[in-house]
Amino acid sequence: MSVPTLPDTFRALRMLRDDAGIRPEFQNLTPADLVGGDTLVRVRYSSLNYKDGLAVGGRPGVLRRYPITPGIDLAGEVISCESGAYAPGDPVVLTGWGIGERVDGGYSQVARVESASLVPLPAGTDLHWAMSVGTAGFTAMLAVMALEDGGVRPEQGEVLVTGAAGGVGSTAVHLLSAAGFKVTASTGRSAEADYLRGLGATEVIGREELSAARPLEKERWAGVVDTVGGQTLAGAIAMTRTHGVVAACGNAGGAELHTTVFPFILRGVVLAGIDSNTCPAPRRRAAWERLARDLPAGALAGVTQTRPLDDLPALAEQILAGQVRGRTVIDLG
Structure with missing residues (x-):
């Protein structure tokens, strides 16, 4: 198991609000820019959901503060965990709990999150699969x-x-x-x-x-x-x-x-x-275990596309226009 290190700088998509309106901007951040949470995660993949499309497309009603990193999903490896709930290198998944809406989300190569909101990656799966599910x-x-x-x-x-x-x-x-x-x-x-x-x-x-x-x-x-x-x-x-x-x-x-x-x-x-955002931890873990059993990667291959972070602004408009089929995984690179 490889243990990721915390980089000096990393890339993220940030949503800004100024006199020109609400707009996305790609930025290079440092660890000092990350607030809250007791756990640092090296994010490998995120995904695109309709709510993400609304956020990145600058539509009102989703994002609760600015500037903010959108992305309501993420999957990656733990860099460090102050609570001790996870060890460095543990693969984890996070969906909901306000990420990408109230607090910074998955469209960043590093995220600081609450360990209590994480789910261990189910055995026999990988991080790309987790975000093809999302x-x-x-x-x-x-x-x-x-x-x-x-x-x-x-x-x-x-x-x-x-x-x-x-x-x-x-x-x-x-x-x-x-x-x-x-x-x-x-x-x-x-x-x-x-x-x-x-x-x-x-x-x-x-x-x-x-x-x-x-x-x-x-x-x-x-x-x-x-x-x-x-x-x-x-x-x-x-x-x-x-x-x-x-x-x-x-x-x-x-x-x-x-x-x-x-x-x-x-x-x-x-x-x-169905409230996936604040679903309690026991049911959340049970659902992910069921997904690992009933929705293997092969079943998702034909309905999943993988796109780089740079494509997000265009993808946001496409999903809002009803032009995105199935699932889109965002590769944080």
């Missing part, structure tokens, strides 16, 4: 676990994944299909139908099919993983079977939810919120 895959696994916890089983019927061509949706389709579920994928990008079938979807529908006109529609879904929110989520709830579970984990289609109590009090539908 927050998107972690969120998808939490959603699948929520369906299972609610008693949803493959023999109970179809499950729906909305926003299926995105990072969370793509991973959820694969995980549910691998677990034996009959998966229907909903997408606003009809050109992605073959891609989604390749992930295991048995049917691909347009998002317009989820526009419910009534509080209760014909029962169809035993379970739902919704990454979209808004009218798509409302329609999915109205079509969920008695005692089905809807796991809600996104709002790309809108934050408002216009529905009624009837699916919940007449069908016993469960609406489960």
Whole structure:
């Protein structure tokens, strides 16, 4: 096991706010620029999520302070750990806990973080795999676990994944299909139908099919993983079977939810919120162990691209425009 050393300078993408507005800038930082946290990590990889696109694209509402290093994921090796929870050289993963939003995140070659927020890299995996999973895959696994916890089983019927061509949706389709579920994928990008079938979807529908006109529609879904929110989520709830579970984990289609109590009090539908940001440590570790078992690197190869740090500003605009399929790993070099 090689132990990384702390460099005198290192590269990072910083988000600045000045009279010209909010903008990204590549900077060379020193260890003195890092604040907070009890653990130094040599970051090897990060990833690109929709929230990262909003941050790097200068959209308001994500970043809580300036200047800041965005990037809500990171994977690397421990340089030093004041708490003693990790030894130098230990491979670790960090998603959520406010990194890349409230505190500096993964788009830096060195990060100072809290050891309590780290997860050991699962055995038999590597750091690139961890970021091909990232927050998107972690969120998808939490959603699948929520369906299972609610008693949803493959023999109970179809499950729906909305926003299926995105990072969370793509991973959820694969995980549910691998677990034996009959998966229907909903997408606003009809050109992605073959891609989604390749992930295991048995049917691909347009998002317009989820526009419910009534509080209760014909029962169809035993379970739902919704990454979209808004009218798509409302329609999915109205079509969920008695005692089905809807796991809600996104709002790309809108934050408002216009529905009624009837699916919940007449069908016993469960609406489960998925918060990957502050997921407790025991469940977080369990989800990563499941991912290592159910989502090996080979399963992600066809849906993952690896790009350098320099490409982030352009990639941010692409993901916001709905032009990024699957997962994007950022190589910190």
